[in-house]
Amino acid sequence: MTEKDIQEQAFALYAKLLDKGALGKNHEMAIQYIQNEKVKLCVHRLAKSQGTEVFESGQHIHLITLPEGSIFATSYSQAVSQGKQLEVIDWYIVSFIQMVFCWEIDNDFSHKMSIEREGVTYPQLEEMVSKLFSDWKKINEDNEGGFAEEFKIAVQRITDKWEKLQYQKPRARYSLNSRAGLIHKAMLIFKEGKLVHISETHKTANIVYPTDILYERLEYIFHNLDRYQLLKTLINDSLEDYKIAIRNQAMELELDEGEGTA
Structure with missing residues (x-):
């Protein structure tokens, strides 16, 4: 050649x-x-x-x-440039929504199989993000702002904005002034990067499925980033027991339904 x-x-x-x-x-x-x-x-x-x-x-x-020195825009930077109606704190929240989604899928093999089969719904993301922000707010208040300072997270601004965002019913047109709207924006950025598929055929909520490309980038890039591992640990501290309880409730419900039809 x-x-x-x-x-x-x-x-x-x-x-x-x-x-x-x-x-x-x-x-x-x-x-x-x-x-x-x-x-x-x-x-x-x-x-x-x-x-x-x-x-x-x-x-x-x-x-x-690459983060610096590139002549090309990422799907995230394009979204920021086009999303002038969003404030900086909104983009901060969007990034944490994405982080929670990555935490949810970046798990053990059996859980990964469950996610690939069932996906993650917008209401599930809203519930997890709300629980996380609520925990961080309490920890930060108990430590007189020390948590936010130590981990460089704008806890007060995030939680104040999240609590003010309006509730939005599923299947409505997504408003960026709502929790569902910011969740939708976060997942659309992933979709534009071919990192997820979003199913809109479900009757009550959109369902997000990770692609192999997202898993591969988590493995190659994020598993080697100290900041990702730190935030993943903080999220795990708040959501691990919560997720276990949710799974146990689902299993109990399945058992009860099985007994009822026996």
Whole structure:
């Protein structure tokens, strides 16, 4: 393969990744990247020059925009630039909604299988986020603001805004001045990045299903970030017992229904 061939294949693959965000390793354009080190090196150099990164994780080749120095916008930065009706604190809440969703799916294998089968509904997300913010508010008050200072979280501003947000019934058009509206915005950003599927066919609530791409990025990127691991631990401290109680209630309900039909 000539140098020109190598560069042409590298540019073609990079352009495809820019369009798709991720490409299955069995895709014909990914074969040379996997098998030819010169093509792979050329792709990595091209990605670095544009402020991006190409990496392999699971069954895909991924392209992500780096936090600094990139000429490309992420789905999140695009959403921020287009969402002028939202304040900074709203975006802060959106990021924690996304964090709670990641915590929920980034779990043991049996729970992962359950999530892939049943998904996570908007009301479930609202309930978990409300419980988390309520716990953080109490801890912060008990510690006279020490919790917020130690973990660099704007607890007071987050909880004040969340408590003021209006209740919104499912299936209504989502208002950004509501909890459901911010949840919808958080999941739409994920959807634009091909990280989730959102099902709108359920009668009472939208259901969110994580994609393999999200799992692979959690494994490659976030599992190596100290901030993610710290926030995941804080969320786990507040929600682990709560989630166990919810699962036990569901199991008891299933048993009761089974006995009733026996």
